[in-house]
Structures are given as structure tokens and as C-alpha cells.
Amino acid sequence: MSAHDTMFDLLRSKKQNYSLPREFYNDPEFFQLDMTHVFGKSWIFAGLVCDIPKPGNFFTLSIGDDPLVIVRDDNHEIHAIYNTCRHRGSKICLTEKGSTAKLVCPYHQWTYNLDGNLLFAGNMGEGFKPADYPLKKANIGIAGGMIFVCLAENPPAFDSFKLAVEPFLRPHALDRAKIAHEITIREKANWKLVIENNRECYHCNGSHPELLNSLLEFDNTDDPRATPEFKQLVDRKAREWDQLGIAHESTPHNLQYRAVRMPLANGTTSMTMDGTPACQKLMGDLKDPDMGSMRLLHLPNTWNHFMGDHSIVFRVMPVGPQETLVTTKWIVHEDAVEGKDYDIEKMVAVWNATNHQDRELAENNQLGINSRAYQPGPYAQEAEFGVINFINWYSSEMLKQLFDPARFQL
Numbered sequence: 001m002s003a004h005d006t007m008f009d010l011l012r013s014k015k016q017n018y019s020l021p022r023e024f025y026n027d028p029e030f031f032q033l034d035m036t037h038v039f040g041k042s043w044i045f046a047g048l049v050c051d052i053p054k055p056g057n058f059f060t061l062s063i064g065d066d067p068l069v070i071v072r073d074d075n076h077e078i079h080a081i082y083n084t085c086r087h088r089g090s091k092i093c094l095t096e097k098g099s100t101a102k103l104v105c106p107y108h109q110w111t112y113n114l115d116g117n118l119l120f121a122g123n124m125g126e127g128f129k130p131a132d133y134p135l136k137k138a139n140i141g142i143a144g145g146m147i148f149v150c151l152a153e154n155p156p157a158f159d160s161f162k163l164a165v166e167p168f169l170r171p172h173a174l175d176r177a178k179i180a181h182e183i184t185i186r187e188k189a190n191w192k193l194v195i196e197n198n199r200e201c202y203h204c205n206g207s208h209p210e211l212l213n214s215l216l217e218f219d220n221t222d223d224p225r226a227t228p229e230f231k232q233l234v235d236r237k238a239r240e241w242d243q244l245g246i247a248h249e250s251t252p253h254n255l256q257y258r259a260v261r262m263p264l265a266n267g268t269t270s271m272t273m274d275g276t277p278a279c280q281k282l283m284g285d286l287k288d289p290d291m292g293s294m295r296l297l298h299l300p301n302t303w304n305h306f307m308g309d310h311s312i313v314f315r316v317m318p319v320g321p322q323e324t325l326v327t328t329k330w331i332v333h334e335d336a337v338e339g340k341d342y343d344i345e346k347m348v349a350v351w352n353a354t355n356h357q358d359r360e361l362a363e364n365n366q367l368g369i370n371s372r373a374y375q376p377g378p379y380a381q382e383a384e385f386g387v388i389n390f391i392n393w394y395s396s397e398m399l400k401q402l403f404d405p406a407r408f409q410l
Ligand code: 3BY
Pocket: 058, 092, 093, 094, 095, 096, 098, 099, 100, 102, 103, 104
């Protein structure tokens, strides 16, 4: 039986609210199916408009075997361009980030405009028309300054997500922000283990002392474990944010994405070791640092914390069945000055510690799953509803994509 049919049958027969069978976490053919049907068809978070503030600025990323360059052209329009030359296919942009007037292929110097049109190709003879060889483009969607790309020919809707989350992102003004610090770590774990780990705080007490100083373990204002004190705090902050016109109430239930503004713990205003702001110049036009944390999730590859003084953005990119890159960016107001308004060490301490703790958890999870003794285990519904939600989203997307009517005739 093909991996395609095996995966379909395993998803159809899987126990609800149990972790997935081993193949989903380590099999190379299952990994290819994930790349084709999830990362090749969904909207994937790539980066931020403030990664490329000026014309000519670009950054690169790869979705599976497809390298892309995200570039801002001279008219300030942002393009997602396949990073593969129309001559003999060489990768064109080789660096992660930079600035350039034109896209010049390093192999034979075919030269493209920032919108992907071919301007010049040497020795091609008279009949050659550069206009016939533009670089190919992927779909691009921008929501509140977050750049998403989709490789599908017919991409799923983007507008409902954009409409739902833009009010939440507006106070943080990502178009007037800058990247203060950025780091990519490599985790020896399947991408789904990285996301599963992020979707619950069942592990927080055992692993994240620094984070728990400011982060409340509740995932949403309607968390089943919510205490009366937590509900009181939510109500008080909701009234304050309503007065300031700051969006906070959770977006309608949706398996793929969610935005909600949550209060932080114990009177803290930022995810720093002591809970005080890391940046004195607040994001956007905010006057009060206590914006809680606006948590934004978009499956399959990003979750984020937008706060009053700074924000933290995460991007998950699978590179192999047991290998995933996790990029974290710390963002501040574009006018904030390092050393005067903010201190990098103070800003990054909590999440650097947390990321390394999470990496270890995900890698240990992978090692145990690889054992012949692994069998899918039950999720704690009270504490792991976020994981259940992710697995349900993943399973339903996959079942839709893998369904083959020919197998089900008769
Ligand atoms: O990424 C690179 O190395 C080059 C620099 C100029 C064109 N390309 C984007």
C-alpha cells in the first residue's frame, strides 16, 4: 500500500484525542505528504513587513524544496518570488537577508527587477524576449504586517483571517516597528511535535520557571481550568482595554487560527525576568505598557505574543522528518534606540531560556516516539485542548487532501 493510502487509513481509524501513530512523527514518506498537502497548500507565515522596510530589502526562506525570496520593490509592493532562475534554474539569492537594487543570478548573471521581471540576459541572440522569462511568483497575503505565502495554485481564502486579526495587531503597528533581535534554532524533532509542545502549558510547571513569572498558563479567557481570580482579572483588563479601544475578545472559534488578548500574571507587563518592560518606547502609539499579551496562532507554523513594549514572533519551518527550524524575532517600535530605550539581554532572556527548554522537550519526545514501544497516548482534555485542536485541524486537512474517491467506489 502507498504511504498516501496508509496515512489516509491511519487517520480514519485513529483514536480521537490520542496522539498520532509513530509514522506521522518519523516516516520520510509521511513527511513528504505533510510538505505536499499542508506546507504546500496552506498559508505559511514567512516574516514581517518590518523585516524589509525599504525598497530593495529582501529575505529568503524555503518551504520544503521551494526556496523563496520575499522582496520589497521600488513601489513598496512586497512580492513572494520563487528563488529559481528562469535560465537553468540556479538559486538566485543566497543570503538570508539583505538589500539589492536588482536580483542577479550568480551563475550567468541574468538580471531581474525587484518584481521578478527579467531585464537582461547576455548572449541570448536576437529572437530572445526577456519578457517571456519572468521569475515565478507565489501567492502573498499580508495581515496587520505579518507576511504569509501560499504555494498552491488556488490558495484557500486569506481575507477572513486578515479581517479577524487586523484589529488585534493594529495597536502594535508592525509597519512602524523593527526587528531588535532574531535567532533560529534547529530542533531534532518533527514539526508537529514542535507545534504540539507549543499548544499546551501542561508542561510549563515542570519546565518553564522564567516564563511562568509573567505568563498565565491559561490558554484562553474561557480556559476550562480558569479560576475565579483569573476571571476577575480578565474582566478588569477587558474594561480597561475597551476604554482604550484595544481589541481583546477571542476571535470566533476556528481550528486554524485564533487571536486573543490575555492579561499577564501578577501585575507584570512584559515577558521579562522581573516582569517590567524591556523597552521604554512602547509599540505603535500606545501610552500604557500593560497590553497583556495578544496571542496570535495560525496553523501550521506560527504563534506570537504581542505586548505593549515589545512583541515576540515565532516561525516553524520543517526541514526533515525529524528536523525543524524555529525562528524567534523580538520586535520594538522603529524609533526605539538600543542601549537607551531597550536592553537586548533583558528582552530576550525569558524566551531564550524557554525556547531551549522546549527544544529539549520536543527532542526527548521524538526520541521516545522512535521506540518500538511507543503507542499513541491519551491527551489530557482539560489541559491539552490546544493540542487536540491542532491534531483535529491537521487530520481534517489531510483527510480532505488524501481522499481518493476511486478507493471508495462500490
Ligand atoms: O542573496 C544574495 O546573495 C543576493 C544579493 C543580491 C541578490 N541576491 C538577493
